[in-house]
Each structure stands twice: as structure tokens, then as C-alpha cells.
Amino acid sequence: MTRGGPGSTSALPAPGPDAEAHGRRVDAALHARLEVAGGWLPFADYMRCALYEPGLGYYSAGAAKFGPAGDFVTAPEISGLFAEVFAGQFAAVLAGLGGGSVLELGPGTGRFAATALAAWPAHGPLPDEYLLLEVSGDLRERQQRQVAVAAGAAAPRARWLEALPPRFAGVVFANEVLDALPCERFVLRAGEPWRLGVGACGAGFAWSERRPDGSHAGDQAFVEATRELPLAGLPDGYRGEFHPGLAAWIRALADGLQRGVVMLVDYGLPRSHYYHPQREAGTLRCHYRHLAHDDPFSYPGLTDITAWVDFTAVAEAAVAAGLDVAGFTTQAAFLLGAGIDARFAAAHEAAASEAARVRLAHGARQLLLPGEMGEAIKVMVLARDCEVPLPGLLIQDLRDSL
Template sequence: MTRRGPVSISNAGEKGLPTPSPDALAHSERVRSLIVERISAAGGWISFAEYMQLALYAPALGYYSAGAAKFGGEGDFVTAPLISPLFSRTCARRISSWLGGTGTDAVLEFGPGTGRFAADALEVLTEPGSALRRYALLEVSGDLRARQVETLHSMTGVEWINELPRGFRGVVFANEVLDALPCERFVVRGETWWRLGVGLGASGFEWRVRPPDGAAPGDAEFIEAAEQRIKDLLLHDEILPEGYCGEWHPWLDGWMSALSAAMDRGVVLLADYGLPRLHLMHPDRIQGSLRCHYRHYAHGDPFLLPGLGDITAWVDFSAVAESASRAGFKVTGFTTQAAFLMGAGIEQELQIMATGLDPASPDYLSLAHGARTLLLPGEMGESVKFMMLTRNLDEGEIADEPSFSLRDLRDSL
């Protein structure tokens, strides 16, 4: 199952999920204890963003920080670079062209996961004539960084960085990173939006709703973000119904302004499961987009086995565009994964990779299967979106970008 694939069970509980090993259960218990301590110290309530931050990124304990398999057959989900090298190679063709067009020579990848994207992209980015001189990886998880080193140790020009560089010139790439950032949850109560956070009940973690009355950290930021969204939806005659539950990523603005401050000039390419705000915050999506993944099962209960599974929420690409514009980027493109990959030349890449292969061979069939999963609307083709941002580029440095001109969706943002 892809990371944000269709939900196969609606309520996890003990039903359907594979049983974790005793060691895994003991690990989850340690994560649970840490979060219980935090909730108690905070007076009985923490925001969902804080819960998610701890469950995913608590040092040495969180899902991404600790040693769970996470990706691939042994793990909980797969991402596009693991589905097929066609994804990474096709993206790399455009990245290579942008480096050449802007006279820059560096790539910075955020949240590289297993390092698979870098490994396959570097085959294209190091072809003769390529401008690439430096490929930097920025990863918050020590466990994943160790795996990336294992995958990429023999490649020249690859380096790991612990913080954003200064004066970066080149191309920044992030696949499925924004939807892994902690999200705030809200529920519509009467005329206002209330915070949906986490408290302690008799049988464990519980959803707790409270008005943003200034008593909890982050209330003021919540009110500001909620009011902006309510106003924006009203402009389109949209009022979310009573009980509607949704999410946003409160640290997006900070992420974007830090990136902008680090970047002198170049291109940012973002790929994630997500939608423009009007489609994401639509009355039909009354339960929001929060999803959890454990051993290729998708479910909706983030309190189940904390530290053992992934938690994610779809990205509001209107918010990404707003943050980016505020931070001084230009939103140069927005489209679906299928349109991006088709415009970027996935067919030519398929031809290159399939040359000499017997159409009945496992390698050929795997390429064909990968292309279908990446492109089909019911798979990843429509639900994953690509956004291109540019910073301090002159007119014409990147003109008529083919990967975004096939289907320009910027009007929907």
C-alpha cells in the first residue's frame, strides 16, 4: 500500500492489525509513558500537533527517530521512490535541467527517508554534462540518516547536513515531507472552530475538545489560522458544517521562512498528498484527512500503538502557496503527479530503462507496474500534487517548464 492509500479498515482497535512483537509493544509503551508525562505536566491537555511530534519524532523513541522498518515490504508503507526508479529518474531530468538553466550546481533533499530517491536520481544527475557538484541531505531522524549513509556511501559529492545552509543556490527537493509535519486538528462547534487535542481517559489517550480561550500554548496562533481559513472559505460561500473535523500544518510558515532565509536563488520542488484548500476543507470530507499506517494497514486512530506507526495529514496546498509567497518565493507551478511526470518525460525514461528487456521479464513487468502505480488516478497520479517554487530567478531562466504546463492547476489554489 502506498503511504496515503485508501483506508482498508475504518476503526483499528484490535481488529485486523498484525500483532506487534513483544519488543515492539514494549517500545510503544515507552512512547506512551513519555506522552502521558507530557499531558500530565501540561495540566491534562496537549495539542494534537504536540502529540504527533512526540509520537513521530521524540528523540530515540518516535516512529521516525527510532528503529522501526517504516518503509517497504517489511515496514508500514511505500513512497513513490520505492515504487519505481522511474519516479526519481524522471524528477532528476527536470532537476538537472533547472541546475543548467539557473547556472547553479547543488541539490538539497529534505527528509530523504531510505535514500532511494537520491540513489536513483544521482544516476541521472551524474551523467556527463550535468552541472551537479553537491548533493546535500537534511534528515531529522538519526535512524534514517544511518540507512541513507548505507545506501549512498559510495557516491561522490553526497553530504549530510544538520541544519539549513546559508546562501544556498540550486534545487531543493522534498517528497512526502510536509505531510509528515505535525498537524493541528480542529472541530466545528457552532460558529467557531475549537481545538481538538489529546487528554487522558480511563482507557488511555482520548480526544479532548476545547475552545481556544488563551489558556493553552498556541491558542492565539490557532485563532489566527482558523479565522483566516473561515474568511477564505466564506469568500467562496463555504461554511463547514457542525462537527466537521479537519487539520492544518501549523509549522509550515516557519519551515518556509527558514527555507527562504537559507536560499539565495533557485528552485524548490515539493511533492505530497494534498489538495487546494477549497477541495481539502470541503463539507464532504467531514472527518478530515488524518491517516495512520501500520504494516500496510491504513486506519484512523493515532492513539493506537504510538511510536509503531506513521501518522499523516493531507497538505493544504493553498496554505503552502500562501506561506511560500509570504516568504518571498514565486509559485511557478502546481499540478498532479501524473501530469508532472508525463510532462517531465516519464515515457522517455521508461523507454530508456526498458531498452533490451524482454517484455515478459520480471524487470520489464516491474517497470510497467511502477509506471501504472505512479500515474493512475486511483493510485498516486491524482492524489499526489507537485508544486514548484522559485526564488530570485530572472525571467526566462526557467521558461515554459514542460512538467507544469501540461496541466496548470494554480488557479485552484
């Protein structure tokens, strides 16, 4: 199950005894947090704890997460074509800049980094360094093992960081990281956005809505953020999300970027489609054992929680931070422009068996088809002092939709 798919109505399978015990510890941490907060938590605080609380959160503890034994798959796990094609675009940027490094944010299992590094020599000289920044200690260890085993002779270029570098030139890359940032939720009541947060419900949790009347921390910021959103005309009870940490996240990247590009790949839409009557339940999705649903209170700590990205907000934050929006397109258009067809043909020719050819074709379909990842996932390229024309941006330019 990919992370942007429609929800499922199937019953969720019960976790095994270890996972269940872990889930109880996460529940206890969340209840303790709720108590300290006076019985009501902003959804972003709940999501941050459920995903990133050290030693407990979904991304911070040892769950499998990615791949068949986990809860979902992402593009680099589906097909090596994804990272191989992106590596060609990274190499083109670095050639235009006359050198530089790659900085990958949220590298997951490390499969993208390992595949891109292994494929790189076909595209040009290696990057000075391939830097990886991960908030989860558990994932960082997996990334180190994966790169050591699968990146080939380029593996020594990889280096893990604890924080963003203060100065950087080259390519910053993040696949499905923005949709994992904690989001706030709202519900429309008589045309006014109310805060949709979390309250206790017996041993579990439930949605709890309240008018932002200034009595809770963050009410003022919530009112200011939602004032900017195009919510007029949306029906009563409409639910939606926004990412309160997004602008600061982009600014932190922009502050360190001396020259080069930021490539953001994620499930998302321009704002006019993001807040739309067709999406009256919002874009929040949870993933558990390859089932997608919309209940973040089911197995917290054992479940991935995501919300699609408002790419207009990304573009606004980037421009405010002094970056240019150099491109915005679908994943399918980007990969086709960047030559996935030639890469596919070469890999097909070289495949050792019919089974490998079938797997290759299946992966390419998942990356490209509109009903799979091809259109739901977008690629946004932000640039500073970097004019390199990227083939991935030549087929389709969606910047007018932002």
C-alpha cells in the same frame, strides 16, 4: 500501501514483543507529557512526540517504516522512474542557473538520492553537491548506506547537513515531507472551531475537544489560524487540520535560497477542496503494517501519522517569503511532461526479464494512475530569480485553483 490512500476497517495485527515494549515506552513518554501539560495536549505536540521524540518516535527510532517490511511505500521506493525523471528536471534547472547544488529534505531511506545521483550523468554535469537534511538519526544512517551502495560514481557528491544552509543556490526537493509535519486539528461546534487535542483514556489516549478560551498555551494562535480558513457552511462536527509550522518552514527555506527552485511533492489539495463537506472527517491518516486507518492513538511510536497539505497555505507562505509560485500540477502531469514515457520505454527495452518488465509497468501505473498516486499527489514549484522553463510544468497548470 501508499500514504494517502483510504482508511481500512481491518483489525490491526499485534506488534511483536520488541515493538510492543518500544510502544510501551512511547506511551509512557506521552503520558508524562500529558501530565506536565495538565491533562490536555495539542494534537501537534502529540504528533511531534509520537513521530520525532529522539530515540522513541516513529521516525527517530529503528522501525523499518518504508517498503514491504515496514508500514507504507513512497514513490521513490515504488519505482526508480520517479527519481530518474526528477533528476532530469533538477539537471535542467542547474543548467539554466549555470551550476549549483541539490538539497533534499527528509530523504527517507535515501533511495531517491541514490537513484537520482546514479541517473544524473545521462542528463548533464553532476551537481556541485547533493546535500541531505534529515531530522532522524536512524534514517540518516540508512541513507548513508544506501547512497554508498547505489549512487555509483556520483556518491561522493552527497553530504549530510545538520541544519539548513544559510546560503544556497540550486534545487531544494522534498517528497512527502510536508505531510509528516505535525498538524493541529479542530472540530466545528456551532460554527466555531474548537481545538481537538489529546487526553488520557485509561492506559491509552483519546480525542479531547475544548473551546479555545485563552486558558491554554496556543489558544490565541489557534483562533488566529482558524479565522483565516473557509469554514462557513461546513457541518457541525466537521474535523479538519492545518499545519502550524508550515509558514516558518517555508520561510526558513526561502531565507537561504539565493537563486533556484523549491520542489514540493505531497498529498494535498488547494484550500477550497481541502476544507470541503466531502472531507468532513479531515485528512489525517495513519499507517501501520500497510493498513491505513484514522486512529493516531493506536500503537503510537509504531505508526506513521500524516495529514494532507493545504497547497494554498504553501503558496501564501512562499509569496510572503518572497518566492514565486512557478508551478502547481499533479504528479502524473509533472512526470508525463518531464518525459516518464520515454524513460519507461528505455527501461522496458533494457529490462533483463519478463518479471522485471512487469514490475516496471506496475510501478509506472502506481505513479501515474488517478486512483493511485497520479492525482492525489501534487507538485508545487517555488522559485527565486530562476526563469528556467520546466518540461514537468508544461502539461497542466493548476495555479488558478489555489
